[in-house]
Amino acid sequence: MAESQDWLTQLKAHGYRLTGARRAVVQVVASSARALTPVEVYDAARTAYPALGLVTVYRTLEKLEELGLIQRVHQEQGCNAYLPHAQGHQHLLICQRCGRAVYFDGDDLTALFARVGDEHGFVVREHWLQLFGLCAKCQPEVNRDVS
Amino acid sequence: MAESQDWLTQLKAHGYRLTGARRAVVQVVASSARALTPVEVYDAARTAYPALGLVTVYRTLEKLEELGLIQRVHQEQGCNAYLPHAQGHQHLLICQRCGRAVYFDGDDLTALFARVGDEHGFVVREHWLQLFGLCAKCQPEVNRDVS
DNA sequence: AACGATAATGAAAATCGTTTTCAATTATAA
DNA sequence: TTATAATTGAAAACGATTTTCATTATCGTT
Ligand SMILES: [Mn+2]
Ligand SMILES: [Mn+2]
Ligand SMILES: [Zn+2]
Ligand SMILES: [Zn+2]
Numbered sequence: 018m019a020e021s022q023d024w025l026t027q028l029k030a031h032g033y034r035l036t037g038a039r040r041a042v043v044q045v046v047a048s049s050a051r052a053l054t055p056v057e058v059y060d061a062a063r064t065a066y067p068a069l070g071l072v073t074v075y076r077t078l079e080k081l082e083e084l085g086l087i088q089r090v091h092q093e094q095g096c097n098a099y100l101p102h103a104q105g106h107q108h109l110l111i112c113q114r115c116g117r118a119v120y121f122d123g124d125d126l127t128a129l130f131a132r133v134g135d136e137h138g139f140v141v142r143e144h145w146l147q148l149f150g151l152c153a154k155c156q157p158e159v160n161r162d163v164s
Numbered sequence: 165m166a167e168s169q170d171w172l173t174q175l176k177a178h179g180y181r182l183t184g185a186r187r188a189v190v191q192v193v194a195s196s197a198r199a200l201t202p203v204e205v206y207d208a209a210r211t212a213y214p215a216l217g218l219v220t221v222y223r224t225l226e227k228l229e230e231l232g233l234i235q236r237v238h239q240e241q242g243c244n245a246y247l248p249h250a251q252g253h254q255h256l257l258i259c260q261r262c263g264r265a266v267y268f269d270g271d272d273l274t275a276l277f278a279r280v281g282d283e284h285g286f287v288v289r290e291h292w293l294q295l296f297g298l299c300a301k302c303q304p305e306v307n308r309d310v311s
Numbered sequence: 312a313a314c315g316a317t318a319a320t321g322a323a324a325a326t327c328g329t330t331t332t333c334a335a336t337t338a339t340a341a
Numbered sequence: 342t343t344a345t346a347a348t349t350g351a352a353a354a355c356g357a358t359t360t361t362c363a364t365t366a367t368c369g370t371t
Contacts, residue, residue: 314369329357
């Protein structure tokens, strides 16, 4: 896949060696529509590279995060899952049922930030915005779950 | 303090007993302007109740969270700190230097949520918004740190 | 005020996710 | 092909949180 290849190129460019273990981890994370925990990456990547160790997953995620290729995703259920990093100014919209995550952009909240900052004597320098809901596929399923 | 007393009343109302350990923990968390981790609560509460055990801090925080009196705060440095719960629809503004946290309200992002939801076929049901910056006291200090 | 049922406590042990250590393996430049 | 240094996985260590358990303390009842 394209993104996968790009990550490998980046790793190489930063002096890291390309190994089977890294290829497997990169492939899994780069192509995931859901945020994955280290163990989830481990389980998925072992199908392509059975000798993989969980330690190597941790080490590879750490490097990918340093290079800005992935980012940690905070959710109610936990804060140790990773997704490909946002492109520019984007935020996440996450399905509460299946975990599918999409980035959106086009939010302009600078006026709000200025107002709130002024009201409390703060200078606002960063913001987190994240939306949760139900994706198209899961909307009917949730009704089914309830009934 | 007023909030502290209210929390104790709530605990009692839900069938929990009022103990020295609980009073100490409640007092510390209810009156904190910063989000506190279990160990921070432990250290602060022991000055009022030296026999306190860290386990009891965990157990008390768990109950306060169940009762909706406190909430977990997610930050870059960690996601295991607690603050008194927001009142109604409020979000946090946190100082990146001293950790001081204030709630703000008056944000209306429903139009944004509807637009983003439509664009991706999602129904948006929840949102997280959190601002980070420098409080009035810390703005000059940060310049000093840099120079 | 004293009692008794039982909730709550703290110390110690267990558990879980993550990190470190280390000897063996492997990628890569020469 | 070789040499070097990065990378690996297994095992041990670690730190935060949870569980276990015997003891203590709260609080409704007497
Ligand atoms: Mn934004
Ligand atoms: Mn809001
Ligand atoms: Zn978090
Ligand atoms: Zn500050």
